[in-house]
Amino acid sequence: MAQSGQVADAVRRVTGRPVELVEITTYGDASREHLTQIGGTGVFVTALRDALAKGEVDFAVHSLKDLPTAQPEDLVLAAVPEREDPRDVIVARDALKFTDLAASSPRGVARIGTGSPRRAAQLNAYARVHGLDIRTVPIRGNIDTRIRYVHDGELDAVVLAAAGLSRIGRLDEVTDFLSVDTVLPAPGQGALAIECAADDAALIDALGELDDPFTRVAVTAERSLLAALEAGCSAPVGALADLPPLSAPFERGTHRADGQIVNEMRLRGVVGTTDGSRMVQLSTTGPVPETHDGAMALGRELAAEMLAQGAAGLMGEQAQ
Numbered sequence: 001m002a003q004s005g006q007v008a009d010a011v012r013r014v015t016g017r018p019v020e021l022v023e024i025t026t027y028g029d030a031s032r033e034h035l036t037q038i039g040g041t042g043v044f045v046t047a048l049r050d051a052l053a054k055g056e057v058d059f060a061v062h063s064l065k066d067l068p069t070a071q072p073e074d075l076v077l078a079a080v081p082e083r084e085d086p087r088d089v090i091v092a093r094d095a096l097k098f099t100d101l102a103a104s105s106p107r108g109v110a111r112i113g114t115g116s117p118r119r120a121a122q123l124n125a126y127a128r129v130h131g132l133d134i135r136t137v138p139i140r141g142n143i144d145t146r147i148r149y150v151h152d153g154e155l156d157a158v159v160l161a162a163a164g165l166s167r168i169g170r171l172d173e174v175t176d177f178l179s180v181d182t183v184l185p186a187p188g189q190g191a192l193a194i195e196c197a198a199d200d201a202a203l204i205d206a207l208g209e210l211d212d213p214f215t216r217v218a219v220t221a222e223r224s225l226l227a228a229l230e231a232g233c234s235a236p237v238g239a240l241a242d243l244p245p246l247s248a249p250f251e252r253g254t255h256r257a258d259g260q261i262v263n264e265m266r267l268r269g270v271v272g273t274t275d276g277s278r279m280v281q282l283s284t285t286g287p288v289p290e291t292h293d294g295a296m297a298l299g300r301e302l303a304a305e306m307l308a309q310g311a312a313g314l315m316g317e318q319a320q
Contacts, residue, residue, distance in 0.1 A: 002168045003192055004061040007210070010081070011059075014209040022057050024048055049075060052195065058203060059196040063164075064188035064219055069227035078207035079194040083215040084163035086190035086240060088119060088183050090176040091147050092157035097176040098123075101156050102133040113139040113149050113158040117236040117274045122183040123159070124276025136274075147173065159183075163190040184238030184270045184281075187222035191215055217288065217295040218242070218265070224299025225269050229306065235315045238270040241298075243288070263288055269302050271311045280311045 001023065008019040024047050045067055048060040052075060064080065071077070090098050090112075101110035112134055114120055120136040127134045137155060139146055143164065149155040159178075165171050194210065196203050218241035231237045243265060265288045272279035284302045289295040303311075 003063070006167060007061045007081070007192065007194060010210050011207065015206050022051070024051055024057075049195070052197060058200075059194055059207060062193040062195060064191040064193040064223075065161075065186040067188065067193050067223075069223050074198050075195050076198040076204060077193050078196050078204045079210040080212060080216040080219060081192050081194070081210045082212035083191040083218070084166055085177075086185040087162045087180060088159050088178045088185060088189075089162045089165065089174040090157050090159060090178060091150055091173050092175045093150055093153070095175045096157070098157070098178060098182075099130070099132065102127075105133075105156050107156075108133065110134045110156045111137050111154075113137045113146060113155045115140050116159070116186070118186055118238050119159045119183060120274045121236040121272040121276055121279070122238060122270065124274065125272055125279050126182055126276070128276050143168070143170070161185070161189055180240055180242075180268075184240050184268055187226045187237065187239040188219045191219050214288075217290075217292075220292060220295035221265070221267050221289065221299040224296040225267065225303045225306075226299075228300045228303030229271065229311060229315065231271070231315050236272055236274055237315065239268065239299075241265055241267045241295075265289065265298070267298055267302050269306055271306060271314050273314050278314055280306050280309045280314060282306055282309070 001021070004021055008021055011017070011019050045060075045062050048057075048062065049072065051057045052060055059078065092098070092101055094104070096104060101112070105111070110133065112123060114123070114136055115138060120138075123134065123136055126132070139149060139155075139158065143160065146158045146160065150158055157175075162171070162174070162177065165174060194207050196207060198204075221241045222239040225239050226235075226237055229235070229237060264285055266283055266285045268281070268283040270279060270281040272281075282302060282305050284298065284305070286298060289298055
């Protein structure tokens with residue numbers, strides 16, 4: 001609702017037209033099952049797309065990371081606004097950093113809550129390499145529910161998306177920002193997708209005012225990698241397309257630091273077992289794609305390299 005409200009305000013500014021918010025509860029919102037049990041793919045967007053098809057709403061706002069990679073022919077992504085900080089963050093007891101959690105846990109092992117196999121895989125892999133004693137605990141629920149696990153002492157920390165906390169004005173509760181070198185975000189994380197009917201040319205044109213070309217090619221490359229791996233949004237796959245000289249400012253939420261012009265894009269991808277015991281992590285760098293097809297090709301090429309190194313055998317495996 002917070003991110004939809006922000007998009008509504010932006011649409012009002014660029015069109016001068018009033019915008020009414022229509023609240024829709026999705027299956028992913030209502031279900032308390034873990035994403036690996038309910039499948040993940042489409043559970044947060046199907047109800048919104050149904051409302052679009054029925055004409056109950058004119059456009060829908062999605063978290064892009066929740067959007068299936070297959071696009072329905074009757075719908076179009078009219079705009080992908082400028083991306084926020086794509087990183088994952090830790091909200092921990094006693095304002096601790098991720099690397100300090102295990103050493104100070106009264107249990108001797110840090111219990112870290114996340115509903116994401118991707119986050120669990122990478123956190124566990126990092127812990128294995130650096131000798132940290134952690135246990136990832138599957139959780140669901142909204143931000144308040146997740147953070148309450150920490151305040152109530154059930155968990156030492158929970159992992160959340162920086163962008164989500166930013167949009168509701170709660171970044172001050174973050175105790176650690178996880179570098180993308182430690183945990184690659186979900187494909188499209190931090191970005192929004194504004195979707196409408198493919199035959200509404202006037203609305204597509206109006207919403208297009210909110211589109212950010214760099215964000216669009218970046219997330220297109222990331223989602224192309226996800227699609228080529230034949231993985232859904234609940235699979236333990238991380239991906240990020242960024243501009244290498246500007247990685248630090250990009251993590252802070254901008255890719256246009258100091259007006260620099262950068263001509264190359266780096267795409268990184270990772271997939272692994274959720275216990276962190278086996279990982280495939282690769283990257284490729286090339287010219288910033290100027291077209292949708294170019295961005296798609298970049299993702300497919302990296303996915304092919306990852307599959308050649310055994311990525312397909314890791315995506316369906318869960319920690320025991």
